[in-house]
Amino acid sequence: MTAQGVYLDNNATTRVDPRVVEEMLPYFTEQFGNPSSMHGFGARVGARLDWAREQVQDLLGAAHDTEIVFTSGGTESDNTAILSALEAYPSRKEIITSVVEHPAILSLCDYLENKRSYKIHRIPVDRQGNLDIAAYRAALSPNVAVVSIMWANNETGTLFPVEELARMAKEKDKAIIFHTDAVQAVGKIPMKLADSVIDMLSLSGHKLHAPKGIGALYVRRGCRFRPLLRGGHQERNRRAGTENAPGIIGLGKAAQLALESMAFENSEVKRLRDKLEAAILAAVPNSFVTGNPETRLPNTANVAFEYIEGEAILLLLNEQGIAASSGSACTSGSLEPSHVMRAMQVPYTAAHGATRFSLSRETTEAEVDKVIEVMPGIIARLRVLSPYWDSAVNAPKEFAPTYA
Ligand code: PLP
Numbered sequence: 001m002t003a004q005g006v007y008l009d010n011n012a013t014t015r016v017d018p019r020v021v022e023e024m025l026p027y028f029t030e031q032f033g034n035p036s037s038m039h040g041f042g043a044r045v046g047a048r049l050d051w052a053r054e055q056v057q058d059l060l061g062a063a064h065d066t067e068i069v070f071t072s073g074g075t076e077s078d079n080t081a082i083l084s085a086l087e088a089y090p091s092r093k094e095i096i097t098s099v100v101e102h103p104a105i106l107s108l109c110d111y112l113e114n115k116r117s118y119k120i121h122r123i124p125v126d127r128q129g130n131l132d133i134a135a136y137r138a139a140l141s142p143n144v145a146v147v148s149i150m151w152a153n154n155e156t157g158t159l160f161p162v163e164e165l166a167r168m169a170k171e172k173d174k175a176i177i178f179h180t181d182a183v184q185a186v187g188k189i190p191m192k193l194a195d196s197v198i199d200m201l202s203l204s205g206h207k208l209h210a211p212k213g214i215g216a217l218y219v220r221r222g223c224r225f226r227p228l229l230r231g232g233h234q235e236r237n238r239r240a241g242t243e244n245a246p247g248i249i250g251l252g253k254a255a256q257l258a259l260e261s262m263a264f265e266n267s268e269v270k271r272l273r274d275k276l277e278a279a280i281l282a283a284v285p286n287s288f289v290t291g292n293p294e295t296r297l298p299n300t301a302n303v304a305f306e307y308i309e310g311e312a313i314l315l316l317l318n319e320q321g322i323a324a325s326s327g328s329a330c331t332s333g334s335l336e337p338s339h340v341m342r343a344m345q346v347p348y349t350a351a352h353g354a355t356r357f358s359l360s361r362e363t364t365e366a367e368v369d370k371v372i373e374v375m376p377g378i379i380a381r382l383r384v385l386s387p388y389w390d391s392a393v394n395a396p397k398e399f400a401p402t403y404a
Contacts, residue, residue, distance in 0.1 A: 014360055027245050048249050061193050064147070073206070098122065125343050128271070140173070143173070147176060153340060166180075172287070178197065189297065286396060289301065302356045305353035
């Protein structure tokens with residue numbers, strides 16, 4: 001528990017690990033050279049960038065360090081991947097994605113559909129958030145330039161079988177480029193890209209205890225590539241602009257630490273997540289987990305509470321110093337449930353109350369216990385206000401719709 005309270009919003013962003021800060025600091029001060037320069041000041045920074053690239057390579061299990069291109073984060077990596085594929089295969093006018101992607105993919109696809117006349121196949125999901133594989137298979141064709149399917153969903157943690165989806169795409173047509181937005185998955189689950197046929201993968205530093213504004217795009221050797229930013233020769237002509245040296249070095253350190261703590265993430269972090277989830281479900285009637293309960297990230301619990309508003313839950317949690325996030329993010333000021341909840345057909349009466357708790361290796365047992373202690377009271381307090389809830393008997397009223 002920090003002085004600021006309990007932080008269970010690690011899918012939004014993570015605290016920069018102090019070891020990452022320490023690694024970065026010299027590159028703001030005495031090691032300030034431009035890595036492209038032909039002198040010692042530059043070469044010393046350049047050598048550390050090479051080291052950072054190898055750390056990211058190792059975390060991804062990639063075959064070559066040259067397959068890692070540093071970017072400003074997940075959004076840039078996602079945009080680069082899709083726009084590169086479209087430029088590499090100009091005669092192909094179709095894109096396959098899923099309905100539950102992050103806006104970094106979805107709003108780019110909306111733009112490409114509306115302004116550039118691409119056909120977008122948005123593959124649906126079932127009530128557990130699993131991808132409709134038959135619909136995916138049916139959409140594959142030689143008209144498709146790029147498939148972009150996320151590895152892990154940011155709201156529910158549900159994992160898609162991206163390695164298998166990539167194989168299916170290649171079986172249909174070797175030239176289809178397969179990209180995965182793995183921003184939530186990298187550092188949380190083991191990866192071995194060298195053994196897969198995934199062509200491109202996006203990751204973001206601030207989701208794995210590195211700073212905001214740094215990320216990477218994995219581009220398989222041999223994959224056709226067109227840069228998004230043109231200018232200098234940095235990143236082997238794949239991403240122009242003087243490198244964010246401290247950020248890259250921080251990402252390298254964060255990748256090294258993530259690899260070291262992978263086993264911990266999948267045992268201890270998962271144990272705390274499961275404890276939190278089980279205790280809440282046991283104590284709060286008409287609550288349930290959204291997403292696939294098995295095939296999902298070890299750190300994410302998305303719990304829907306029927307008949308209440310997620311925003312109200314967050315406010316009351318915040319009063320207790322607890323940070324979580326709402327599945328019904330009213331990003332546009334409307335009270336629409338999130339596109340992920342709608343895609344899984346979670347009914348409005350439950351989708352509104354979806355609350356995401358996302359843990360990290362820094363989460364403590366005491367933090368989890370604190371949430372377990374306050375959650376039933378918060379929900380009971382809000383349900384008093386619900387027209388569907390009978391607080392006298394602590395159950396829904398007879399006419400209340402329920403999520404079976
Ligand atoms: N993709 C996913 C799945 C995400 O969760 C996020 C961030 O929330 C992004 C992309 C965007 O990454 P960035 O914030 O580094 O641009």
